[in-house]
Amino acid sequence: MVSNPFSHRRPKPDARSVAVIGLGRFGGSLATELARTGAEVLGVDTDEDIVQSFNGVLTHVLRADSTRQEVLDQLGIGDFDRVVIGIGNDIQASILTASMLRRMQVPSIWAKAINPQHGLILDQLGVDHVVYPEADMGRRVAHLVRGSMLDYVEFDHDLVVAKTVAPAEIVGRRLAESGIRRRFDVTVIKIRSLDGHWRAASADTVPAEGDLIIVTGPRERTERFCAL
Secondary structure: OOOOOOOOOOOOOOOOEEEEEOOOHHHHHHHHHHHHOOOEEEEEEOOHHHHHHOOOOOOEEEEOOOOOHHHHHHHOHHHOOEEEEOOOOOHHHHHHHHHHHHHOOOOOEEEEOOOHHHHHHHHHHOOOEEEOHHHHHHHHHHHHHOOOOOEEEEEEOOEEEEEEEOOHHHOOOOHHHHOHHHHHOOEEEEEEOOOOOEEEOOOOOOOOOOOEEEEEEOHHHHHHHHOO
């Protein structure tokens, strides 16, 4: 089955059980956070030392080869709400695992890709969500390094959310008067004053010097606004 890269899949309900295959830096961090938030997590890796390091951290952790269909069947992978393929270094193992999970009709599959070619194959196999953790983190950190943003999340090239200090030219003025939407095509959605509490921003909100704001809009326009 070949998926349409421009289709939008409806998010499934919160997963109570997740299998994470590949417990390297990405998979291990993800599995640990899932367990912390209360999900039942099965961790799978081929490295015995890695497996041992997750004993007591995850609900279950096993040394197994995910490229073998009989192994996936024995692990009951098909019974999990979601499966994450965190395999990065071995592209062949990642692709074989994804193919077998699709054949098992796993309800929701997430997979790490290390480059666009790898991601394209995963997408063509019908993987529900293909993620590029290194590339995504690199883009995010690049914006933080420049210094104009305190945090940054990119949903698409025409929609980002950024945290920054309120620029001087909007301080002491109602947001409606500063013309942010008209001039920059961005919207301030939250503001945090010195009291440390976030509140929703409105047209009548008046930022003070040092206030933090959450702004959203197209990438380039948001960057330009935050650099004021």
